[in-house]
Amino acid sequence: MNQIININSFHKNLLSWFDNHARILPWRQNPHWYKTYLSEFMLQQTQVDQVLPYFLKFYHKYPDIYALANLEEQEILRQWAGLGYYSRARNLRKASIKIVKNFNGNFPETIKDALTLPGIGIYTAHAILSIAFNKPYAVVDGNVKRVISRLFTINEEITSIKALKKITPICDFLLNKKYPSKHNEALMELGATTCTPINPDCQSCPVNLFCKANQDNAVHLFPVRIPRKAKxxxxxxxxxxxxxxxxxxxxxxxxxxxxxxxxxxxxxxxxxxxxxxxxxxxxxxxxxxxxxxxxxxxxxxxxxxxxxxxxxxxxxxxxxxxxxxxxxxxxxxxxxxxxxxxxxxxxxxxxxxxxxxxxxx
DNA sequence: AAATCGGGGGG
DNA sequence: CCCCCAGATTT
Structure with a gap:
């Protein structure tokens, strides 16, 4: 960590911003782990607007884990068609079957067990356990990586493993252990709506006073990224x-x-x-x-x-x-x-x- | 560590 | 046209 921040003030600003600016999303209303589980599968590498109609359709047709577990692979693929990354649909079905069979229809509340579910990696395990069960695990997704890279001027290329290894302990340190659910959602929300890839709205950022890139007038230089290979x-x-x-x-x-x-x-x-x-x-x-x-x-x-x-x-x-x-x-x-x-x-x-x-x- | 796996929306 | 996104899995 290359700077000292007032962690209490950071938490307070972030959470009060989230209380006032959180988008109203279907998986945030009458929260239940099943909604978090279903939405997190769909949100992997996919933006909220693209997920919304699929989440609503799935939640209506398959309101619980048993409904998902009873689906044929062909049928869940048909319902998923158009959303992309189809292994997610296959894994969602397999994970649901496993939750019913091995965990009595309840989502496993330890990281170790959650990671045994197909399609659930570190990010999704942390997301579900923190957001749905308020367990103290920090999430590191694309939004969070961008926010942290600016707050702490991370010079590693943002998609590299080096960057992840630098950012993860920072997120662990920053995590609000009292409100991990809100904290994680707030940090991701900040990245999605304010600390955006292009033209971030630093004026209305609740933690701009803690942002090294903003202090250096260098927000546009972060995250560091190298051009992709040609298709x-x-x-x-x-x-x-x-x-x-x-x-x-x-x-x-x-x-x-x-x-x-x-x-x-x-x-x-x-x-x-x-x-x-x-x-x-x-x-x-x-x-x-x-x-x-x-x-x-x-x-x-x-x-x-x-x-x-x-x-x-x-x-x-x-x-x-x-x-x-x-x-x-x-x-x-x-x-x-x-x-x-x-x-x-x-x-x-x-x-x-x-x-x-x-x-x- | 790098490649693969979809699709849509924005500049 | 190029960029990126609530990543996981395989090689």
Whole structure:
């Protein structure tokens, strides 16, 4: 720690600010550990505004841990579709099953037990135990890291392990042991609403008098960050394969990108511009379907964290509904109206909208 | 320690 | 277009 701060004054300013400025969020009303648990899974690497509709839907449909534990994987993926990071949905289900089986339906109140739950790491364990059970564990999330990096002018690159090892003990020291729940939420709230990445509102910050970066007029220099590596380009041909009113939908592998999500069968390449001959060869030789290319549509772009993807829809008319595909974990010939019964990832959902597959077929 | 895993919103 | 976000897990 490179500066001495009046810890009591720090706590007082932070908590009174939170009392006056806390956003009204559904998981903060009539608090219960289940709400904290569900919201924390969704909030991993995802902003509040994006989580809100999903939290409301899930809480309404699955009001307790037993409802979640009873879900099929396919169904929780379907409900989660569009929120991203789908391993969270699988882990939420597995963790819920474990809570019912091993902990009698109650969230385990020790760090050691909480960390045995899939999808729950240090941050989420600390968050649930502090926010829902008022246990004295400090949280270190993206918001807190940014706030601390400014308060104490942390020079380590913010995503590095070095930075985390420097920031964690500071958070442990700063933690308000009397009000850990409010303290943690307040620090995260401060980062989300005031100590923002760009144009932070230092004037209205309750702890600006304790902020080294603010004193040095150097808030814009923190957190320290190095540019990311360039994204890889990926090009997909996405085949809408029709036979009468049916078209082919397949399930992705259980590992890797968009694991176990459903989509139209696709050909992946690292370069653009496959010939029609090559596309038809994929259909005939790899899928074993005889048919013809009806139309090649304009491609759509979709950005992933590490990929810059382009999807080119290709409409195929098949001679028959072939029923065996060794290359897919699962598949189904479905009618357009049945599309909503499957967990479809966002890029392919865009394609169904562009091609108006749900309505026109 | 680095890579992977989604998607949306903001500058 | 690039940036970031109530991180966890695998390599």
């Amino acid at each position: 890889r380009n990926v090009f997909y041909y996405t085949f809408i394969i029709k036979h009468n009113e049916y078209f082919l939908l397949i399930k992705r592998e259980a590992k890797g990108l968009l694991a176990s999500m459903w989509e139209f069968p696709s050909l992946e390449g690292i370069e653009k511009g496959y010939s029609q001959k090559k596309l038809l060869k994929f259909i005939t030789n790899d899928l074993g379907i005889n048919g013809k290319i009806d139309h090649i549509y304009k491609s759509i772009k979709h950005q992933y964290t590490h990929l810059s993807a382009s999807y080119t829809p290709v409409k195929i008319t098949a001679d028959s509904k072939k029923q065996t595909f060794e290359m897919f974990p699962d598949w189904k010939w479905i009618k357009p109206g049945e599309l909503s019964q499957y967990p479809i990832h966002t890029a392919h959902k865009k394609i169904t909208r562009n091609l108006e597959i749900e309505t026109k077929g």
